[in-house]
Amino acid sequence: MTANLNASAGEPLVSAHVATDELVLAGRPLRADVGPGPRFAEDVWHMAAAYHLPNHHIGQSTIVFTTIEDPLWRLTAKEYAYSRLTKITEGCKRLPSVVTVCREFRELRRLFGFLADRCPRLRLRDLTDDTVLDAYLHHRVDAGNFKPENHVQERGRVKWFLTLLFRTRESLTFDRLVRLPWDGRTSQDVAGRRPSENTTQRIPPQVLAPYLRGALFYVRVASKDVLAALAEQEHIRLPIGKPTNSTQARLEAFIEQRRGEGRGMPARPADINLPRDHCTDSDGGVNRKLVAQLARISYASVDRPANVELLRQAAAELGLEEGGMDTEISIDEETGRPWRPRFHSKSLLNEVRTLLAACYVVTVYLSGMRDSEAQSLKPGCHFTEPSADGVIERHKVRGTVFKGRQPTGDEDSWVVIEPVAEAVTVLESLTDCDQLFYRHGFRHSKDGIASTINDLLNVFADRLAEARPHDPIPLVDGKKWRFTTRQFRRTVAWHIGHQPFGVVAGKIQYKHVKVAMFEGYAGPRELHQTGEKSQVACSQRGPDRLRDYYDLAA
Incomplete structure (x- = not known):
């Protein structure tokens, strides 16, 4: 009770189990290019240094403790997270990943929010029976946004988290779950029997077939065009170097080449973002930037009024070509046409x-x-x-x-x-x-x-x-x-x-x-x-x- 009064009086709370400068990732293998990680006293724990999966997003391994307003519960959450990060909890074979601990923190934050909204002034130590926990389980799963087929699995996850919260009670200073939830009954008894089959949906064959055919088409056909276009783009973005003739002469030569090939001028994409002075029809809708790259002309020189007029005249005569790069597009054998512009x-x-x-x-x-x-x-x-x-x-x-x-x-x-x-x-x-x-x-x-x-x-x-x-x-x-x-x-x-x-x-x-x-x-x-x-x-x-x-x- 004294700890609770101190919290309400605004006095700083200090853990009886963890020093404020303790490294929360101590003993874990860290990436070579990062520091030692956060310390216990910090309110934001960035723990990506200890997570090695390549499909990891930084937000998955970050805990922001200030999202818990109550200072007593904020410290409780820190102690719980530290305990899970540094000690193998009863019933577990190994330390959990930092992403798992972040997930458990979010569950603990939801529990604190539920208690604050539904049972004001009630602490974890006051939960002497399963009435409130039953209500929380219903609130989290049955009344949540989970699909019906996932209810049993989610109920089991919440039940296991509450068991972990009880088993870490000796690491918590001011508030703790002192009663074993549901008297230690198994997750199957509390949540129901999980289906033996994985609940992830199988892709229907009629959906998968065209999707996979499209993927194979891109790998085997479209990839050649994409790679060739990337090589062309790399080439036309090279420094221009010292010109041997005038800008207008090179622009005229480019237009003549297009005329000889029976091609239109590169069209400006409808969804491209251009500076305000480019958003006019004075150039006939020509993609000036691409023309400058293809003709090996500086961007500034192609924007001169005389050259803009030259582009407009060329567009009026030759028309516009969607895209405009030189890389040719492969024929889709199923249609007999190029697969894209x-x-x-x-x-x-x-x-x-x-x-x-x-x-x-x-x-x-x-x-x-x-x-x-x-x-x-x-x-x-x-x-x-x-x-x-x-x-x-x-x-x-x-x-x-x-x-x-x-x-x-x-x-x-x-x-x-x-x-x-x-x-x-x-x-x-x-x-x-x-x-x-x-x-x-x-x-x-x-x-x-x-x-x-x-x-x-x-x-x-x-x-x-x-x-x-x-x-x-x-x-x-x-x-x-x-x-x-x-x-x-x-x-x-x-x-x-x-x-x-x-x-x-x-x-x-x-x-x-x-x-x-x-x-x-x-x-x-x-x-x-x-x-x-x-x-x-x-x-x-x-x-x-x-x-x-x-x-x-x-």
Whole structure:
């Protein structure tokens, strides 16, 4: 009670268990290019230094304690987080990741908010029965925004968090949960039995087929044009050097070249952002910046009134060409026409991001990789090895497995099929840093795509609707399908698991320790594991099953 009065009087609260200058990440492996991390007294803990997954977003490993107004509960939250970061809690096998601790902090903050709103002046130590916790569980899950099929899982997560809060009570100074929630009953008793099958949605075949066909088209056809356009862009952005003739002469030569090729002048994109003095029709709608690059003229000189008039006259005579760059566009064999208009700088950047998404789809779907594993791939990760019997030359990629491994992950390899090798080759041509998947077009940034990949996957679907209208992605229940990274692994796992010897092959391909783990992905199936097969033979069936499902796109 004294501690509570001190808090209300505004006196500073000091933990009886942790010194104010303690490093909260002490003992954890940290990235080499960062400092030791935050100290206990700080109100914001940036802990990305201790999280090594490449698909990590900085916000996932940051705790802002000032979001808890009550100073007593703010200190309680710090002590809880510190305890979880530095001590193995009863019932756990290892220290949790910093992202897990951040997630638990958010749950603790929600609990404090619930108590403040519904039960003013009630502290954790006052919860002598399960009445309030039952109400909180209903408030968090049953009355929340979770899908009905996820209620049991979410109730189980909340129940486990409250158990952890009880088990860390000896590390909390002023307020603690003194009663074991629900008398220690299992999560199954409190939350209900979880479904044995993974609840992540499988992508419907009618949706997946055109989506995968589009991804393969980008990897095998569109990539050649995108890479050629990038090379052209790099060339036309080189310094002009000392001119040998006048600006007007070079501009006239450029126009004459266009006339001879039967091409129009590069059109100004409708959605491009231009300075105010460019937003006129005095140039006939010509993309002056691109003309300056292609004709090797300075931007300033092309804006002179005489040259602007020359462009207007050329546009009136030759017309306008969408895009305007010189890179030719490949023919889509399914339509007999170029798959898109010519490029300009903005459309090229958009197509680079689209190609990145296509490579991601091909890589994760036809390998069974997790998102973190795919985003760990680096240039040079692809190699080939003969199969165990020496008959087949197998494609493999080398990456990092994080789940269930040491915090920095363990290097491992996946047997893949040829389209994955092709996607990796394309990515290696796109990248200029030490990772294959990174955010293209963001100034001063070589950050990984991280959680933005989910949005990128759905932007890719929208782009396919424009570029490949002859192969549309159908609606599901009248709505666009919302793609997420987990769906690809789940979908192909279901297919592999329903083939003879598929569960064993999938367990090996998916880097699961136990067959039962893979069965959760594969879902209910007929038992095909008759007879005996060596792990080598079954491991070869993993990529063979991926090849079978790749045929869906044929």
